[in-house]
Amino acid sequence: MNLRARVRSGDPEAFGELFAEHARSVYNHSFRLTGNWSTAEDVASLTILEAWRLRERIDVDRDTGDEAASLRPWLLGIATNIARNVRRAARRHDGALLRMPHPETVPDIAEDVTSRTDDRERLAVTMASMKKLRKTEREVIALVVWAELDYTQAAEALGVPVGTVASRLSRARAKLAKLVSSGRLKPAETKREVAPRRGQVRDDRDKAVRLAQEINR
Amino acid sequence: MKNENPQPSLDVRDEFARLLPVPPERDFPSGRQPQLQEFVVNHLQDQNTAARTKRRIPRRRFALATGALAAVAAAAVVLTVATGGGSAPTEPDADPTAQAVHVFEMAASHAAVQPWTEPQPDQWFYIKFRDTRSGAMAEWKGNDGVGFDENWYRADGKDTRRYDRTGELVGTLTDMNHTEYPWLVTLPTEPTALLAALRQQIIDHHNGINPGRPPFYILPESEEEWNGTLFARIGDILSGNLLPPALTAGLYRAAAQIPDVTVAGEPVMIDGRETTAVGRISNGTTLGQMLLDPETHEYVGFRNLAITDFTYGGPSESAEPDPTDDDGEVITEKAGELLWENIRLAALIVDEPGDTA
Numbered sequence: 012m013n014l015r016a017r018v019r020s021g022d023p024e025a026f027g028e029l030f031a032e033h034a035r036s037v038y039n040h041s042f043r044l045t046g047n048w049s050t051a052e053d054v055a056s057l058t059i060l061e062a063w064r065l066r067e068r069i070d071v072d073r074d075t076g077d078e079a080a081s082l083r084p085w086l087l088g089i090a091t092n093i094a095r096n097v098r099r100a101a102r103r104h105d106g107a108l109l110r111m112p113h114p115e116t117v118p119d120i121a122e123d124v125t126s127r128t129d130d131r132e133r134l135a136v137t138m139a140s141m142k143k144l145r146k147t148e149r150e151v152i153a154l155v156v157w158a159e160l161d162y163t164q165a166a167e168a169l170g171v172p173v174g175t176v177a178s179r180l181s182r183a184r185a186k187l188a189k190l191v192s193s194g195r196l197k198p199a200e201t202k203r204e205v206a207p208r209r210g211q212v213r214d215d216r217d218k219a220v221r222l223a224q225e226i227n228r
Numbered sequence: 229m230k231n232e233n234p235q236p237s238l239d240v241r242d243e244f245a246r247l248l249p250v251p252p253e254r255d256f257p258s259g260r261q262p263q264l265q266e267f268v269v270n271h272l273q274d275q276n277t278a279a280r281t282k283r284r285i286p287r288r289r290f291a292l293a294t295g296a297l298a299a300v301a302a303a304a305v306v307l308t309v310a311t312g313g314g315s316a317p318t319e320p321d322a323d324p325t326a327q328a329v330h331v332f333e334m335a336a337s338h339a340a341v342q343p344w345t346e347p348q349p350d351q352w353f354y355i356k357f358r359d360t361r362s363g364a365m366a367e368w369k370g371n372d373g374v375g376f377d378e379n380w381y382r383a384d385g386k387d388t389r390r391y392d393r394t395g396e397l398v399g400t401l402t403d404m405n406h407t408e409y410p411w412l413v414t415l416p417t418e419p420t421a422l423l424a425a426l427r428q429q430i431i432d433h434h435n436g437i438n439p440g441r442p443p444f445y446i447l448p449e450s451e452e453e454w455n456g457t458l459f460a461r462i463g464d465i466l467s468g469n470l471l472p473p474a475l476t477a478g479l480y481r482a483a484a485q486i487p488d489v490t491v492a493g494e495p496v497m498i499d500g501r502e503t504t505a506v507g508r509i510s511n512g513t514t515l516g517q518m519l520l521d522p523e524t525h526e527y528v529g530f531r532n533l534a535i536t537d538f539t540y541g542g543p544s545e546s547a548e549p550d551p552t553d554d555d556g557e558v559i560t561e562k563a564g565e566l567l568w569e570n571i572r573l574a575a576l577i578v579d580e581p582g583d584t585a
Contacts, residue, residue: 023273031265034261049435156248
Protein backbone atom coordinates (compact mmCIF):
# COMPACT_ATOMS: atom_id res chain seq x y z
CA MET A 12 0.00 0.00 0.00
CA ASN A 13 1.32 3.42 -0.80
CA LEU A 14 1.53 6.20 1.75
CA ARG A 15 -1.66 7.83 0.57
CA ALA A 16 -3.67 4.65 1.04
CA ARG A 17 -2.02 3.89 4.38
CA VAL A 18 -2.82 7.37 5.64
CA ARG A 19 -6.40 6.97 4.56
CA SER A 20 -6.65 3.60 6.30
CA GLY A 21 -5.51 5.16 9.56
CA ASP A 22 -2.07 3.60 9.99
CA PRO A 23 -0.38 5.69 12.71
CA GLU A 24 3.09 4.95 11.32
CA ALA A 25 2.01 6.40 7.99
CA PHE A 26 1.20 9.64 9.77
CA GLY A 27 4.70 9.57 11.21
CA GLU A 28 6.10 9.31 7.70
CA LEU A 29 3.78 12.06 6.56
CA PHE A 30 5.07 14.27 9.34
CA ALA A 31 8.70 13.43 8.57
CA GLU A 32 8.20 14.29 4.93
CA HIS A 33 6.26 17.52 5.23
CA ALA A 34 6.78 18.90 8.72
CA ARG A 35 9.37 21.46 7.65
CA SER A 36 7.18 22.78 4.89
CA VAL A 37 4.12 22.94 7.16
CA TYR A 38 6.17 24.54 9.94
CA ASN A 39 7.46 27.36 7.74
CA HIS A 40 4.08 27.87 6.14
CA SER A 41 2.51 28.11 9.59
CA PHE A 42 5.06 30.65 10.69
CA ARG A 43 4.33 32.82 7.67
CA LEU A 44 0.68 32.86 8.64
CA THR A 45 1.04 33.26 12.40
CA GLY A 46 4.32 35.16 12.74
CA ASN A 47 5.35 33.07 15.73
CA TRP A 48 7.69 30.09 15.67
CA SER A 49 6.26 28.47 18.82
CA THR A 50 2.77 28.73 17.43
CA ALA A 51 4.07 27.32 14.16
CA GLU A 52 5.33 24.23 16.02
CA ASP A 53 1.93 23.75 17.57
CA VAL A 54 0.20 24.24 14.24
CA ALA A 55 2.49 21.66 12.63
CA SER A 56 1.60 19.05 15.25
CA LEU A 57 -2.08 19.94 15.17
CA THR A 58 -2.01 19.59 11.41
CA ILE A 59 -1.16 15.91 11.68
CA LEU A 60 -3.82 15.37 14.34
CA GLU A 61 -6.37 17.11 12.13
CA ALA A 62 -5.17 15.08 9.15
CA TRP A 63 -5.91 11.96 11.18
CA ARG A 64 -9.40 13.21 11.89
CA LEU A 65 -10.02 14.07 8.24
CA ARG A 66 -8.21 11.10 6.72
CA GLU A 67 -11.29 9.53 5.19
CA ARG A 68 -11.64 12.46 2.85
CA ILE A 69 -8.47 11.53 1.03
CA ASP A 70 -9.21 10.36 -2.44
CA VAL A 71 -7.11 7.23 -2.89
CA ASP A 72 -7.86 7.00 -6.58
CA ARG A 73 -6.06 10.26 -7.16
CA ASP A 74 -2.79 8.42 -6.86
CA THR A 75 -1.57 8.98 -10.37
CA GLY A 76 1.99 10.04 -10.00
CA ASP A 77 4.49 11.55 -7.66
CA GLU A 78 3.48 15.16 -7.43
CA ALA A 79 -0.21 14.47 -7.86
CA ALA A 80 -0.05 11.91 -5.07
CA SER A 81 1.69 14.22 -2.66
CA LEU A 82 -0.36 15.02 0.39
CA ARG A 83 1.56 18.25 0.90
CA PRO A 84 -1.14 20.56 -0.54
CA TRP A 85 -3.75 18.85 1.61
CA LEU A 86 -1.60 19.30 4.72
CA LEU A 87 -0.87 22.93 3.89
CA GLY A 88 -4.60 23.49 3.55
CA ILE A 89 -5.22 21.95 6.95
CA ALA A 90 -2.43 24.04 8.45
CA THR A 91 -3.94 27.17 6.89
CA ASN A 92 -7.28 26.42 8.50
CA ILE A 93 -5.68 25.80 11.87
CA ALA A 94 -3.61 28.97 11.67
CA ARG A 95 -6.82 30.94 11.21
CA ASN A 96 -7.97 29.86 14.62
CA VAL A 97 -5.38 27.96 16.60
CA ARG A 98 -7.50 28.26 19.67
CA ARG A 99 -10.34 26.31 18.16
CA ALA A 100 -8.11 23.59 16.76
CA ALA A 101 -6.42 23.29 20.13
CA ARG A 102 -9.76 22.82 21.76
CA ARG A 103 -10.56 19.99 19.42
CA HIS A 104 -7.40 18.22 20.40
CA ASP A 105 -7.15 19.36 23.99
CA GLY A 106 -6.40 15.92 25.37
CA ALA A 107 -3.50 15.45 23.00
CA LEU A 108 -2.05 18.87 23.56
CA LEU A 109 -1.90 18.42 27.29
CA ARG A 110 0.44 15.57 26.63
CA MET A 111 2.49 17.25 23.98
CA PRO A 112 6.17 17.11 24.82
CA HIS A 113 7.98 20.36 25.20
CA PRO A 114 11.37 21.30 23.89
CA GLU A 115 14.38 20.19 25.84
CA THR A 116 16.51 23.21 25.40
CA VAL A 117 16.25 26.89 25.91
CA PRO A 118 17.06 28.42 22.56
CA ASP A 119 20.03 30.66 22.57
CA ILE A 120 18.51 33.66 20.95
CA ALA A 121 21.64 35.75 21.13
CA GLU A 122 23.57 33.29 19.04
CA ASP A 123 24.72 34.29 15.63
CA VAL A 124 22.36 37.19 15.38
CA THR A 125 24.62 40.00 14.33
CA SER A 126 25.88 38.26 11.23
CA ARG A 127 22.36 37.58 10.09
CA THR A 128 20.80 40.98 10.24
CA ASP A 129 20.00 40.73 6.55
CA ASP A 130 17.72 37.81 7.11
CA ARG A 131 16.12 39.43 10.08
CA GLU A 132 15.41 42.61 8.24
CA ARG A 133 14.13 40.73 5.26
CA LEU A 134 11.71 38.82 7.44
CA ALA A 135 10.65 41.93 9.31
CA VAL A 136 9.80 43.72 6.07
CA THR A 137 7.88 40.74 4.78
CA MET A 138 5.86 40.20 7.90
CA ALA A 139 5.07 43.89 8.24
CA SER A 140 3.88 44.03 4.64
CA MET A 141 1.79 40.92 5.08
CA LYS A 142 -0.06 42.61 7.89
CA LYS A 143 -1.34 45.19 5.43
CA LEU A 144 -3.13 42.48 3.49
CA ARG A 145 -6.29 40.55 4.20
CA LYS A 146 -5.95 37.17 5.79
CA THR A 147 -7.25 35.45 2.66
CA GLU A 148 -4.66 37.31 0.58
CA ARG A 149 -1.85 36.35 2.92
CA GLU A 150 -2.94 32.74 2.61
CA VAL A 151 -2.74 32.63 -1.16
CA ILE A 152 0.66 34.32 -1.11
CA ALA A 153 1.92 31.79 1.41
CA LEU A 154 0.53 28.87 -0.56
CA VAL A 155 1.23 29.90 -4.14
CA VAL A 156 4.26 32.16 -3.93
CA TRP A 157 6.18 30.67 -1.03
CA ALA A 158 4.99 27.08 -0.68
CA GLU A 159 4.87 26.90 -4.49
CA LEU A 160 1.53 25.22 -4.93
CA ASP A 161 -0.14 25.69 -8.28
CA TYR A 162 -3.53 27.39 -8.46
CA THR A 163 -5.45 24.12 -8.47
CA GLN A 164 -3.64 22.79 -5.43
CA ALA A 165 -4.06 26.07 -3.59
CA ALA A 166 -7.74 26.12 -4.48
CA GLU A 167 -8.17 22.62 -3.11
CA ALA A 168 -6.19 23.46 -0.02
CA LEU A 169 -8.39 26.45 0.69
CA GLY A 170 -11.62 24.90 -0.49
CA VAL A 171 -12.31 27.73 -2.92
CA PRO A 172 -12.60 27.89 -6.73
CA VAL A 173 -9.42 28.25 -8.78
CA GLY A 174 -10.59 31.64 -10.00
CA THR A 175 -10.78 32.87 -6.44
CA VAL A 176 -7.16 31.98 -5.83
CA ALA A 177 -6.12 33.85 -8.95
CA SER A 178 -8.17 36.92 -8.11
CA ARG A 179 -6.99 37.06 -4.50
CA LEU A 180 -3.43 36.80 -5.67
CA SER A 181 -3.81 39.54 -8.22
CA ARG A 182 -5.55 41.79 -5.69
CA ALA A 183 -2.73 41.19 -3.21
CA ARG A 184 -0.14 41.97 -5.84
CA ALA A 185 -1.90 45.20 -6.77
CA LYS A 186 -2.05 46.25 -3.13
CA LEU A 187 1.61 45.55 -2.56
CA ALA A 188 2.58 47.37 -5.74
CA LYS A 189 0.58 50.36 -4.55
CA LEU A 190 2.27 50.29 -1.17
CA VAL A 191 5.64 50.24 -2.85
CA SER A 192 4.86 53.04 -5.26
CA SER A 193 3.45 55.21 -2.50
CA GLY A 194 6.70 54.71 -0.62
CA ARG A 195 5.01 53.05 2.33
CA LEU A 196 6.71 49.80 1.58
CA LYS A 197 10.29 49.45 0.51
CA PRO A 198 10.59 47.13 -2.43
CA ALA A 199 12.57 43.98 -1.89
CA GLU A 200 16.15 44.63 -2.90
CA THR A 201 17.49 43.01 -5.97
CA LYS A 202 18.08 39.47 -5.08
CA ARG A 203 21.62 38.90 -3.96
CA GLU A 204 21.03 35.23 -3.78
CA VAL A 205 18.60 32.69 -5.05
CA ALA A 206 15.41 32.95 -3.09
CA PRO A 207 15.19 30.05 -0.70
CA ARG A 208 12.81 27.58 -2.14
CA ARG A 209 11.51 24.27 -1.04
CA GLY A 210 14.18 21.66 -1.24
CA GLN A 211 16.96 24.07 -0.65
CA VAL A 212 19.85 22.60 1.26
CA ARG A 213 19.56 23.35 4.92
CA ASP A 214 21.56 26.36 5.92
CA ASP A 215 22.15 28.14 9.16
CA ARG A 216 19.66 30.89 8.78
CA ASP A 217 17.38 29.33 11.36
CA LYS A 218 18.74 30.87 14.45
CA ALA A 219 18.97 34.28 12.98
CA VAL A 220 15.27 34.60 12.42
CA ARG A 221 14.30 33.61 15.92
CA LEU A 222 14.31 37.15 17.18
CA ALA A 223 12.11 38.19 14.35
CA GLN A 224 9.25 36.19 15.76
CA GLU A 225 8.48 39.02 18.10
CA ILE A 226 7.84 41.49 15.38
CA ASN A 227 4.50 40.21 14.31
CA ARG A 228 2.73 39.77 17.60
CA MET B 229 -13.90 21.87 -15.58
CA LYS B 230 -12.38 24.76 -17.39
CA ASN B 231 -9.14 24.02 -19.03
CA GLU B 232 -7.13 26.87 -17.64
CA ASN B 233 -3.50 26.63 -16.90
CA PRO B 234 -3.35 25.88 -13.20
CA GLN B 235 0.33 26.61 -12.86
CA PRO B 236 1.05 30.24 -12.09
CA SER B 237 3.66 31.54 -14.40
CA LEU B 238 7.07 32.07 -12.95
CA ASP B 239 6.44 35.75 -13.48
CA VAL B 240 3.88 35.79 -10.71
CA ARG B 241 6.33 34.47 -8.16
CA ASP B 242 9.10 36.67 -9.42
CA GLU B 243 6.89 39.68 -9.31
CA PHE B 244 5.97 38.97 -5.73
CA ALA B 245 9.61 38.38 -4.91
CA ARG B 246 10.35 41.90 -6.14
CA LEU B 247 7.60 43.37 -4.00
CA LEU B 248 7.99 41.23 -0.94
CA PRO B 249 11.18 39.63 0.31
CA VAL B 250 10.83 35.85 0.36
CA PRO B 251 10.95 34.80 4.02
CA PRO B 252 13.88 32.51 4.74
CA GLU B 253 13.02 28.95 5.67
CA ARG B 254 14.29 27.29 8.76
CA ASP B 255 14.28 23.85 10.32
CA PHE B 256 12.64 22.91 13.55
CA PRO B 257 14.79 23.63 16.58
CA SER B 258 17.32 20.87 17.03
CA GLY B 259 15.74 17.53 17.96
CA ARG B 260 12.26 18.93 17.98
CA GLN B 261 10.96 17.32 14.81
CA PRO B 262 11.61 13.68 15.81
CA GLN B 263 10.22 14.46 19.24
CA LEU B 264 6.97 15.79 17.83
CA GLN B 265 6.84 12.96 15.33
CA GLU B 266 7.11 10.35 18.05
CA PHE B 267 4.47 12.17 20.04
CA VAL B 268 2.06 12.25 17.14
CA VAL B 269 2.53 8.58 16.25
CA ASN B 270 2.16 7.50 19.90
CA HIS B 271 -0.90 9.61 20.28
CA LEU B 272 -2.55 8.19 17.19
CA GLN B 273 -1.70 4.65 18.26
CA ASP B 274 -3.36 5.38 21.57
CA GLN B 275 -6.39 6.69 19.71
CA ASN B 276 -6.55 3.46 17.74
CA THR B 277 -6.24 1.39 20.89
CA ALA B 278 -8.81 3.48 22.65
CA ALA B 279 -11.23 3.08 19.79
CA ARG B 280 -10.89 -0.68 19.88
CA THR B 281 -11.05 -1.20 23.61
CA LYS B 282 -13.36 1.51 24.75
CA ARG B 283 -16.31 0.48 26.78
CA ARG B 284 -19.53 2.28 26.36
CA ILE B 285 -20.28 4.06 29.54
CA PRO B 286 -23.73 5.03 30.59
CA ARG B 287 -24.34 8.62 29.72
CA ARG B 288 -24.13 10.61 32.89
CA ARG B 289 -26.13 13.75 32.98
CA PHE B 290 -26.48 16.18 35.77
CA ALA B 291 -29.72 17.98 36.24
CA LEU B 292 -29.00 21.64 36.02
CA ALA B 293 -31.21 22.89 38.79
CA THR B 294 -29.99 20.43 41.37
CA GLY B 295 -26.85 18.80 42.54
CA ALA B 296 -23.48 19.96 41.45
CA LEU B 297 -24.55 23.29 40.12
CA ALA B 298 -27.14 24.46 42.54
CA ALA B 299 -24.85 26.59 44.61
CA VAL B 300 -22.55 27.84 41.94
CA ALA B 301 -23.33 31.46 42.27
CA ALA B 302 -21.58 32.40 39.07
CA ALA B 303 -23.97 30.17 37.20
CA ALA B 304 -26.91 32.13 38.47
CA VAL B 305 -27.76 33.38 35.02
CA VAL B 306 -27.74 29.89 33.59
CA LEU B 307 -29.80 28.64 36.49
CA THR B 308 -32.31 31.35 36.04
CA VAL B 309 -32.73 30.42 32.44
CA ALA B 310 -32.84 26.73 33.17
CA THR B 311 -35.27 26.82 36.02
CA GLY B 312 -37.30 29.76 34.92
CA GLY B 313 -36.82 31.54 38.16
CA GLY B 314 -34.46 32.49 40.90
CA SER B 315 -32.86 29.52 42.56
CA ALA B 316 -31.81 29.87 46.13
CA PRO B 317 -28.40 28.49 47.06
CA THR B 318 -28.56 25.55 49.43
CA GLU B 319 -27.01 27.60 52.18
CA PRO B 320 -28.42 31.05 51.78
CA ASP B 321 -26.03 32.68 54.22
CA ALA B 322 -22.89 31.24 52.72
CA ASP B 323 -21.01 33.03 49.97
CA PRO B 324 -19.68 30.28 47.67
CA THR B 325 -16.56 32.29 46.88
CA ALA B 326 -15.70 32.68 50.54
CA GLN B 327 -16.41 28.99 50.94
CA ALA B 328 -13.92 28.21 48.20
CA VAL B 329 -11.24 30.23 49.94
CA HIS B 330 -12.02 28.30 53.10
CA VAL B 331 -11.88 24.89 51.38
CA PHE B 332 -8.53 25.73 49.78
CA GLU B 333 -7.16 27.05 53.06
CA MET B 334 -8.16 23.80 54.78
CA ALA B 335 -6.47 21.82 52.01
CA ALA B 336 -3.39 24.04 52.28
CA SER B 337 -3.03 23.81 56.03
CA HIS B 338 -3.42 20.04 55.95
CA ALA B 339 -1.00 19.66 53.07
CA ALA B 340 1.54 21.84 54.84
CA VAL B 341 1.94 19.43 57.74
CA GLN B 342 2.09 16.15 55.83
CA PRO B 343 5.23 14.09 56.27
CA TRP B 344 7.57 14.34 53.29
CA THR B 345 10.81 12.72 52.30
CA GLU B 346 12.48 14.26 49.31
CA PRO B 347 12.85 11.58 46.61
CA GLN B 348 16.32 10.56 45.49
CA PRO B 349 17.09 11.73 41.95
CA ASP B 350 16.86 8.15 40.67
CA GLN B 351 13.57 7.39 42.37
CA TRP B 352 10.29 7.57 40.50
CA PHE B 353 6.88 9.09 40.99
CA TYR B 354 4.13 6.60 40.26
CA ILE B 355 0.86 8.29 39.32
CA LYS B 356 -2.24 6.40 38.26
CA PHE B 357 -5.40 7.98 36.87
CA ARG B 358 -8.78 6.95 35.71
CA ASP B 359 -9.78 9.10 32.80
CA THR B 360 -13.39 9.28 31.67
CA ARG B 361 -14.57 11.19 28.64
CA SER B 362 -18.07 11.63 27.39
CA GLY B 363 -20.18 14.12 25.52
CA ALA B 364 -20.54 14.97 21.87
CA MET B 365 -16.92 15.99 21.25
CA ALA B 366 -15.51 12.87 22.91
CA GLU B 367 -17.84 10.70 20.86
CA TRP B 368 -16.94 12.51 17.70
CA LYS B 369 -13.25 12.05 18.39
CA GLY B 370 -13.88 8.47 19.37
CA ASN B 371 -12.17 8.80 22.72
CA ASP B 372 -15.24 8.57 24.89
CA GLY B 373 -15.13 5.90 27.52
CA VAL B 374 -13.05 5.02 30.52
CA GLY B 375 -9.31 4.56 30.44
CA PHE B 376 -6.64 3.95 33.04
CA ASP B 377 -3.30 5.67 32.87
CA GLU B 378 -0.26 4.52 34.79
CA ASN B 379 2.85 6.63 34.55
CA TRP B 380 6.27 6.69 36.14
CA TYR B 381 8.29 9.90 36.18
CA ARG B 382 11.86 9.97 37.37
CA ALA B 383 12.41 12.51 40.10
CA ASP B 384 15.32 14.15 38.29
CA GLY B 385 12.98 14.72 35.35
CA LYS B 386 15.15 12.73 32.99
CA ASP B 387 12.94 9.79 32.17
CA THR B 388 9.37 8.56 31.99
CA ARG B 389 7.74 5.16 31.59
CA ARG B 390 4.35 3.84 30.71
CA TYR B 391 2.91 0.64 29.29
CA ASP B 392 2.63 0.48 25.54
CA ARG B 393 -0.06 -1.42 23.68
CA THR B 394 1.76 -4.72 24.05
CA GLY B 395 2.02 -4.33 27.80
CA GLU B 396 5.69 -3.52 27.73
CA LEU B 397 7.02 -0.78 29.97
CA VAL B 398 8.56 1.76 27.64
CA GLY B 399 10.05 5.19 27.80
CA THR B 400 7.84 7.78 26.28
CA LEU B 401 8.00 11.35 25.27
CA THR B 402 4.32 11.86 25.43
CA ASP B 403 4.09 12.59 29.10
CA MET B 404 7.02 14.85 29.41
CA ASN B 405 4.99 17.70 30.69
CA HIS B 406 4.68 15.85 33.95
CA THR B 407 8.39 15.37 34.39
CA GLU B 408 8.73 18.92 35.54
CA TYR B 409 9.43 18.09 39.17
CA PRO B 410 12.91 19.66 39.22
CA TRP B 411 11.45 22.91 37.93
CA LEU B 412 8.39 22.83 40.16
CA VAL B 413 10.46 22.61 43.32
CA THR B 414 12.18 25.87 42.39
CA LEU B 415 8.86 27.71 42.53
CA PRO B 416 8.11 30.17 45.31
CA THR B 417 5.61 28.87 47.85
CA GLU B 418 4.15 32.28 48.66
CA PRO B 419 0.84 32.22 46.75
CA THR B 420 1.04 35.60 44.99
CA ALA B 421 4.58 35.00 43.81
CA LEU B 422 3.64 31.44 42.84
CA LEU B 423 0.77 32.63 40.66
CA ALA B 424 3.07 35.15 39.01
CA ALA B 425 5.69 32.45 38.33
CA LEU B 426 3.13 30.10 36.79
CA ARG B 427 1.88 32.92 34.61
CA GLN B 428 5.40 33.81 33.55
CA GLN B 429 6.13 30.21 32.60
CA ILE B 430 3.19 30.17 30.20
CA ILE B 431 4.35 33.46 28.67
CA ASP B 432 7.90 32.15 28.39
CA HIS B 433 6.69 28.98 26.78
CA HIS B 434 4.78 31.01 24.25
CA ASN B 435 7.95 32.94 23.50
CA GLY B 436 9.84 29.75 22.93
CA ILE B 437 11.63 29.75 26.27
CA ASN B 438 10.96 26.63 28.23
CA PRO B 439 11.92 26.48 31.85
CA GLY B 440 10.41 23.25 33.09
CA ARG B 441 7.89 21.79 30.73
CA PRO B 442 4.52 23.43 30.95
CA PRO B 443 1.58 21.69 29.33
CA PHE B 444 0.34 23.28 26.17
CA TYR B 445 -1.67 26.39 26.86
CA ILE B 446 -2.80 28.96 24.37
CA LEU B 447 -1.63 32.34 25.57
CA PRO B 448 -4.59 33.90 27.36
CA GLU B 449 -5.82 37.17 25.93
CA SER B 450 -7.68 38.59 28.89
CA GLU B 451 -7.56 38.48 32.66
CA GLU B 452 -10.63 36.28 32.58
CA GLU B 453 -8.81 33.80 30.34
CA TRP B 454 -5.74 34.01 32.55
CA ASN B 455 -7.83 33.14 35.59
CA GLY B 456 -9.23 30.08 33.86
CA THR B 457 -5.85 28.99 32.58
CA LEU B 458 -4.14 29.40 35.95
CA PHE B 459 -6.90 27.51 37.73
CA ALA B 460 -6.55 24.63 35.25
CA ARG B 461 -2.77 24.81 35.47
CA ILE B 462 -2.83 24.47 39.26
CA GLY B 463 -5.20 21.52 38.87
CA ASP B 464 -2.76 19.92 36.40
CA ILE B 465 0.19 20.38 38.72
CA LEU B 466 -1.62 19.01 41.76
CA SER B 467 -2.93 16.08 39.76
CA GLY B 468 0.24 15.08 37.99
CA ASN B 469 2.77 15.46 40.76
CA LEU B 470 3.67 14.74 44.34
CA LEU B 471 5.27 17.84 45.78
CA PRO B 472 6.88 19.08 48.98
CA PRO B 473 4.24 20.13 51.55
CA ALA B 474 5.01 23.84 51.41
CA LEU B 475 4.59 23.90 47.65
CA THR B 476 1.37 21.88 47.69
CA ALA B 477 0.01 24.27 50.31
CA GLY B 478 1.15 27.23 48.21
CA LEU B 479 -0.68 25.87 45.18
CA TYR B 480 -3.95 25.57 47.09
CA ARG B 481 -3.55 29.10 48.45
CA ALA B 482 -2.72 30.37 44.97
CA ALA B 483 -5.91 28.74 43.68
CA ALA B 484 -7.80 30.53 46.46
CA GLN B 485 -6.58 33.86 45.07
CA ILE B 486 -8.12 33.26 41.66
CA PRO B 487 -11.40 35.17 41.33
CA ASP B 488 -14.79 33.55 40.81
CA VAL B 489 -13.95 30.17 42.26
CA THR B 490 -16.90 28.69 44.08
CA VAL B 491 -17.83 25.59 46.05
CA ALA B 492 -20.62 23.35 44.77
CA GLY B 493 -23.56 23.18 47.13
CA GLU B 494 -23.62 19.43 47.23
CA PRO B 495 -20.82 16.92 47.44
CA VAL B 496 -19.83 15.09 44.27
CA MET B 497 -19.84 11.31 44.64
CA ILE B 498 -16.73 9.64 43.30
CA ASP B 499 -16.48 5.87 43.73
CA GLY B 500 -18.95 5.94 46.55
CA ARG B 501 -17.26 8.65 48.52
CA GLU B 502 -18.15 12.27 48.87
CA THR B 503 -15.84 14.91 47.49
CA THR B 504 -15.96 18.66 47.74
CA ALA B 505 -16.04 20.31 44.33
CA VAL B 506 -14.37 23.69 43.98
CA GLY B 507 -14.92 25.08 40.56
CA ARG B 508 -14.70 27.86 38.07
CA ILE B 509 -16.72 28.61 34.95
CA SER B 510 -14.87 29.18 31.67
CA ASN B 511 -16.30 30.97 28.65
CA GLY B 512 -19.70 30.85 30.31
CA THR B 513 -19.96 27.29 29.00
CA THR B 514 -18.01 24.83 31.09
CA LEU B 515 -17.44 24.35 34.77
CA GLY B 516 -14.04 22.96 35.75
CA GLN B 517 -14.06 21.47 39.22
CA MET B 518 -11.23 20.39 41.44
CA LEU B 519 -12.42 17.54 43.65
CA LEU B 520 -11.05 17.35 47.20
CA ASP B 521 -11.59 14.86 49.99
CA PRO B 522 -13.66 16.65 52.65
CA GLU B 523 -11.95 14.79 55.49
CA THR B 524 -8.31 14.41 54.53
CA HIS B 525 -8.44 17.54 52.31
CA GLU B 526 -6.40 15.68 49.71
CA TYR B 527 -6.62 16.06 45.97
CA VAL B 528 -9.01 13.53 44.39
CA GLY B 529 -9.50 14.62 40.81
CA PHE B 530 -10.72 17.14 38.31
CA ARG B 531 -13.74 17.21 36.04
CA ASN B 532 -15.37 19.41 33.42
CA LEU B 533 -19.09 19.85 32.99
CA ALA B 534 -21.05 21.66 30.33
CA ILE B 535 -23.27 24.16 32.12
CA THR B 536 -25.10 25.31 29.04
CA ASP B 537 -25.57 23.96 25.54
CA PHE B 538 -22.65 25.09 23.44
CA THR B 539 -21.06 24.34 20.09
CA TYR B 540 -17.39 24.21 19.28
CA GLY B 541 -16.02 26.91 17.07
CA GLY B 542 -18.94 29.22 17.56
CA PRO B 543 -18.90 33.00 17.38
CA SER B 544 -17.66 33.30 20.95
CA GLU B 545 -14.30 31.98 19.88
CA SER B 546 -13.68 34.04 16.82
CA ALA B 547 -14.97 37.40 15.82
CA GLU B 548 -14.62 36.63 12.16
CA PRO B 549 -17.01 34.35 10.36
CA ASP B 550 -15.05 31.23 9.74
CA PRO B 551 -15.39 29.57 6.37
CA THR B 552 -13.10 26.74 7.47
CA ASP B 553 -15.67 25.14 9.66
CA ASP B 554 -17.13 23.56 6.62
CA ASP B 555 -17.26 20.04 7.94
CA GLY B 556 -21.01 20.21 7.85
CA GLU B 557 -20.80 18.99 11.39
CA VAL B 558 -21.75 21.12 14.32
CA ILE B 559 -20.77 19.53 17.56
CA THR B 560 -22.99 20.54 20.41
CA GLU B 561 -22.47 19.70 24.03
CA LYS B 562 -25.58 19.57 26.13
CA ALA B 563 -26.00 21.40 29.39
CA GLY B 564 -25.29 19.13 32.32
CA GLU B 565 -23.06 16.77 30.37
CA LEU B 566 -19.96 15.49 32.13
CA LEU B 567 -17.25 16.08 29.52
CA TRP B 568 -14.16 14.89 31.30
CA GLU B 569 -13.33 13.40 34.63
CA ASN B 570 -9.84 12.57 35.78
CA ILE B 571 -9.53 10.77 39.09
CA ARG B 572 -6.15 10.13 40.65
CA LEU B 573 -6.07 6.59 41.96
CA ALA B 574 -2.49 6.48 43.22
CA ALA B 575 0.43 8.83 43.70
CA LEU B 576 3.56 7.67 45.45
CA ILE B 577 7.32 7.53 45.30
CA VAL B 578 8.78 4.18 44.22
CA ASP B 579 12.28 2.85 43.51
CA GLU B 580 11.81 1.40 40.06
CA PRO B 581 9.55 2.07 37.09
CA GLY B 582 6.82 -0.58 37.16
CA ASP B 583 6.63 -0.51 40.97
CA THR B 584 3.21 0.35 42.26
CA ALA B 585 3.97 0.23 45.95
